[in-house]
Amino acid sequence: MTTHYDALEVRSPSEREAAQFATLPQQVAHAQSHAPAFTGILKGVDAAAVTSRAALARLPVTRKYELLALQQSSREAGGDPFGGFSALRYGAAMPRVFASPGTIYEPDSTRKDYWRMARALHAAGFRAGQLVHNCFSYHFVPAGTMMESGAHALGCTVFPGGTGQTEQQVQAMAELKPAGYVGTPSFLKIIVDKAAEMKIGLPSVTRAMVSGEACPPSLRDWFAGHGIAAYQCYASADLGLIAYETEAREGLVLDEGVIVEIVRPGTGDPVAEGEVGELVVTTLNPDYPLIRFGTGDLSAVLPGSCPTGRSNTRIKGWMGRADQTVKVRGMFVHPGQVADIARRFPEVLKARLVVSGEMANDSMHFQAEAASIPEGLDQRIGEAIRDVTKLRGTVQLVAPGSLPNDGKVIEDARSYK
Known part of the structure; x- marks a missing residue:
């Protein structure tokens, strides 16, 4: 499993930093000209000058509740349902629209592996030619499609199990023999328990990519005791993949398509390495170009690099919420x-x-x-x-x-x- 998804994962940190900050000015300029919300948020910003972390840290943070408020006010005025944050418009380039609680609407794209989930699935051991049993929801929210698009990018076939219907999930797994499961950890435990109750073995299910809720070490060990190696990833409907777990089990490695800062809650000020703060993410996705997007989640940077050879920064994972009002x-x-x-x-x-x-x-x-x-x-x-x-x-x-x-x-x- 130590084979890496691509060469980006093992480039030197300095090479990665140089490449990302060479791309960032173009992304800032693109957001200013194609996403009307950022035309206002980044008014007066010289995009060409945003070439370092220090320059990025001087830009305003847009937090999720602010994105929601702008979307709601725009919709109430009969305007853009995305609040001016999407660079895409309805049509062939936007095959689907999803809704997250709030309600926040997110655009889909025809871009291959749009949410960049293939990297996380690969780190969890999924490979081309395998069947993936996908138990994330396909209804309203993008979670099911996020994982499916990543699995397709890996060359996998997907069974869209969705949520519920536990006995039918067990039956499908027993008959189709998927290589693994993707979904919430709690639903995987329900399926495994139901299979035992039905006296049906699921020997093909040896790996899992879980997300959407906490998977504590005790539950991870429970899965291992049932022959399933479960790995976590941290992703959102707005940003796609942010970080993912590897076989080293030492924190989560940041994705290659985002720039992550950890700031003091309530500010945009970066904290010292190792200090807990709010995750602020800048995505290099041109279709939904979020610049300094405050996730509202707490985490901290881990020192050193992953023992698997992946050289990107590692974070501790989800450590609570930053909104402490x-x-x-x-x-x-x-x-x-x-x-x-x-x-x-x-x-x-x-x-x-x-x-x-x-x-x-x-x-x-x-x-x-x-x-x-x-x-x-x-x-x-x-x-x-x-x-x-x-x-x-x-x-x-x-x-x-x-x-x-x-x-x-x-x-x-x-x-x-």
Whole structure:
């Protein structure tokens, strides 16, 4: 299984970085001219100058809730249902339209392996000439089509099992003898349990590509105990494949078609390597050219490279959600406000707002790592808290490295009993 999908996976990190940032200016310019939403979002940006991570980090982050709001307002006005984010229009170049909860609409494309899932399937051991039993949904959401298009790009045949009808899934697997399963891990466990109940063996199913929900090590080991090597991937309807697991089982390797940054929640500021933050993804897909798209998911970069020889950056995988907005004494407090407060003081290296007490009787405690503590710093921070949030809060200054590395900018420690 150590054979790589293509040479892109093993090129040097410097070669990859140079290639991606040579392509990025064209993608930014393309988004500005072909995706009307980015005409506004990137107004005044010199696309030719976006040739480095530092330059990319100066562009605004567009988060999923903002994309949804723009789509909704555009639809309400009788305009583009995609909110100006798609470079494609209805017609032969857009064979399907999908819907994700919200509702967010996503365009399909005639481009081969449009969501780039073949790379993840290959890393999971799927090969040309095999049958793939696809149990992701084909209804409304693109998950089924995402996996099917990747399997076809590998040269596989696909059985579109979809969701539900567990006994029929077992029967089809027993009779068609697929090489493996793709779908959610929970549904695979249901199928395996049902097969045991029906006293039907599924010896051909020796591998699985699972996604859409967590697959903890205990469940992965349970699959292994039933002869199935299950691998995870991290993908979204907007971006396609973002990262995938390899046989090394050491984090997830980033896909070759995206540029990933990890930023402090509520900001667009990249964090230090290894620090937990929000995944912000720039896709090199010209049909749906999302530039600095905030996924709302937390993760962190792992040091070093994958033992399988794949040289791209690895991330830890999904570590929670970055949207930590809370309501305190009737007022919403956002991660971006915590960042605004911290930016006012060059001494503050990292900040965390802890909300404690009981609902309707809560209190805010602003914890800040400080490189130095000049006299009156805590008082000035307290005044900034009041100015930004319109609420009062206490201030605790701590030594650098004292705050947890968990991606939390706001910790809700209140009792909800």
